Amino acid sequence: MGYQALYRVFRPQTFEDLVGQEHVTKTLQSALLQRKISHAYLFSGPRGTGKTSAAKVFAKAVNCLKSPTMEPCNQCVNCKGITDGSISDVIEIDAASNNGVDEIRDIRDKVKYAPSSVSFKVYIIDEVHMLSIGAFNALLKTLEEPPAHVIFILATTEPHKIPLTIISRCQRFDFKRITVKTIVSHLKNVVENQSIEVEDGVLNVVASAADGGMRDALSLLDQAISFSDGKVTLEDVLTITGSVSQKELSELVSSIQNKDVSNALNRVDNLMNHGKDPAKLIEDLIYYHRDILLYITSPNLEQILERTTIDQRFKEIAEEIVPESIYGIIEVLNKSQQEMKWTNHPRIFIEIAVVKLCENVQPQPTQQPMEDQNFYEQRIEKLENQLNNLMKSPVSQAPEQEKASKKPLRSGFKIPTGRIKEILKEATRQDLDSVKGIWGQLLEELKRQNKVSHAALLNESEPVASSKKAVILKFKYEIHCKMVSENNNDVLSNLQNLLSTLTGKPLEVVGVPDREWGDIRKQFIEEQKADAPENGSSEQQNEDPIISEAKKIVGVELLEIKD
Template identity: 40%
Template sequence: MSHQAIYRKFRPKIFDDVLGQEHVTRTLKNQILTDNIAHAYLFSGIRGTGKTSTAKIFSRAVNCLNNHDGNPCNECEICRSILDETNMDVIEMDAASNNGVEDIRELRDKVKFLPVKSKYKVYIIDEVHMLSKGAFNALLKTLEEPPEHLLFILATTEPQKIPATILSRCQRFDLKRIKSSVIVENMKTICNEINIEYDEKALKLIAANSEGAMRDALSILDRCVSFNEDKIDYDTVINLLGTVNYQSVLKAANLIIDRDIKNSMVLVDDILNLGKEISIFLDELIICFRNMLIIKTTNSTDNLMRISEEEAEELKKVSSKISVDEIVKFIEELSTAQLECKRALNPRVLLETKLIKMLNVSKNFNIDELINRIIMLENNINNNSFAEKQSKPAKRPAAEIEKPVFNEVKIQNQATENKENSKPVKEVKSFENKSDEAIYDAIIKGWQTILKKVRIENAGLQAIIRESKLDGVINKKAVFEFDPKFTFHINAANQPKNKQKFKEVISDFLNEDCEVEFIIKKEEKSTKPKQTIDDVYADLVSEFGEEIVELKQED
């Protein structure tokens, strides 16, 4: 047998086969039983819900010679002739292709004639909203004074496009989206009939993706069968639909609600590694939040999209963690992200950035603040071990602060060649200034933070500065020393541009205008505080040579 699409092969043949539309079929059967037929009917509803099928069944039911409880028998001469399309009294036209005035005029001329062998002459006009304005007018004329034997059955997915004058002459029936559970049951019956095994979960996923349209579900089922003739399994469906596993979507939604940036990134990575498209993932995620919104605002799990009833229950729990406002915000942000991702050269990076931003903004602080917080936290963790690494205690007794003072003097000497300044007495006094100590403490404690801030400004500068160590603070000038082996570093650090940048970062960090200076650390012994003027002299001589440094005794 040649392959016939499942949705064609399994077209409902009697009213009782039209699933999920009992409100329509019950009334129609009743009208047939009571011989209370109107002249015009309009079936509206989304695609694939049974409009055309119901129209066809109705055309037989009104003419059947051997009606069963309102259903056509499908066996009598009339039923069979309609089924094999040889009955001249049942005319089906597709308004999409016959939408002109001429077509309807022709129809108008023909309707005058009595049916050849059936009780009713039936016109089924499918997609009736496609008729031209002229054609609608011509149709209206016929509907105004229909002959006794005439029956019009109109079907449309867009009833709002039909003129009110036509609508008012029709009995209207709205076909509903079909419940997932009903769709699943129908697919099970069909699978059993065509001898195909199935995973219940797979059928649920198909139903969830068909948005209440039976035809869509059966088309997906058909594609699955052609893809894998042995069994309808979950993975096949996922692959065919290109959708993202619902559990992944739910997980992502959960992580977003919990603002778990790290695991969100891991999940995005996993999903993309499976070859899923970012826009499909975002689409699913948006629908997921949309469903939460429906759950929260209507307090029910009706009208949810793409999920089964079990999944809806699960989603209900998740949605209790989040407010309506937040959901709306997430939907907006994800929708923008989806749009932008479609245009982006690197959608993945864009998605990741958007997610991070979205999760931070929702927490009401900006990214810089977040980074600072992280740095502070890391700092707190590192603090003890960091303090241990420092060769000097965070708070230094006054006696120990001489050495940086001398170093400072050296630099000044270098600049001014003023040998008078080789006496450190004055600076020692000013270094006892409390705020210098506070600055010293703050820099020692916040060193890692400062380095990270420098890195944000200039990664190269951070690489240089991290090799230095705070030596002391004098008159709000922080002096950093480098090991002599880092000559390149000290030269680079002392470049005005770099020095200025570092000064800015430090000042910003301390909230205090603080100058910075970089010096070369003396060999091992110089880390010990200098006790005497002679030590200082020796130090200076070794640095500048005897010709430059002259020791002047006070008395």
């Protein structure tokens, strides 16, 4: 065969070759040495982190003629046969194209047969999350109790799509993204082995663009080698990956800090004209500011910086920028990045973000003269003295009724106290029972109409009084009362229409928070008591107004009067 891609040439053949997954390899090696081999494994993690390679290395190690061993020898007949695919007892299955019930039934029928040339028959099912529900069910029993000579290794990038019944029957290993530093170290060995000449910074750009995947890093390096003319230059790699050099990023960030909109937009325009990806540029800007923030707060932890190297220009910008402004900068950039996903013109959003940042960046505060500091200290001391005097002075107590009427709500909702009292004057127990009788039906109707949010708002509400024209709804939470009363998302209109339909008469809905309802009702009863001698009949004058109001609200049949 002719040329082979780098990721195939440098595919791991031993556990030691697996880069950045020491937590997985150490556990598997210990299990091999102690012969504590499970019947099923689940390897999950991002693409290009070594899941399938680890499965194949494990299959070689468990079947190696030198077993038990921590590493496959890669010299015996078994190891060589598994590596070149000539041994039929190690079966690799792509679940993306073999995801039906029939394929899994075929596996279930064949697992009973002993391996022909090695100790263990190993099934490696890649992208197992692509199996159908029926296929998972067909695999379930076999996966739980396979024959002693069978090992299942499932690999996936999306473990959340796998049924829990499958996951619980496997030993799970989570492969993590490989750090930039680790990828760079491995790529150095690759270029040395292949005698490839690269410029400084090339491997860092490749590792950053790989996003934690070693296979992606090797593929990008392979592409850069093909693109370059002998020596891989930084400009070649930046062109291939669509990334921006740190020098250009530093100049763009410097223009934003200096509020030089014209210069900043010219730099963005130049980058776009050279084919840079707007989404990649905004991602690089986010990481650049992230690294500045970490460098400012922890200058001694250079190893935690993700995308940048600490050069002289980077240090100068870190000294100029205000740490508090970085939070706002990242927020603006992140919002623009999200909006880019839903547009055909992402360049517009990067330009808008740059303009916003130039307008909103706060200049570094200058040191206040000592005279100004003394002035402010005296002013603060004077205000503290005034506050202490106010706290010591007696505060006039307002009447209880005035307190209740002026008590502000946290949500800013103004209670229609007058309208509530008007409804109470006409409220009857019969009207309230009528509304309560259809309240559960009303909530079910909202859910049936897919108005789940409306039903959720009304779930903690309760009709507490009703006349022939209006209903008073008591809400447990003020914010729900405000949202319904202000007709957010047409919830009030829909509620009144349903009430009219179910009761056969138009009803106005007035909301009141739970903590205010008791005070308003108490005020109303006291007012009725005060007005009773003047406006009531002789029979009503002889009856206690509180009892009269209780009869109206509760009903005579439920009221018991004791002297």
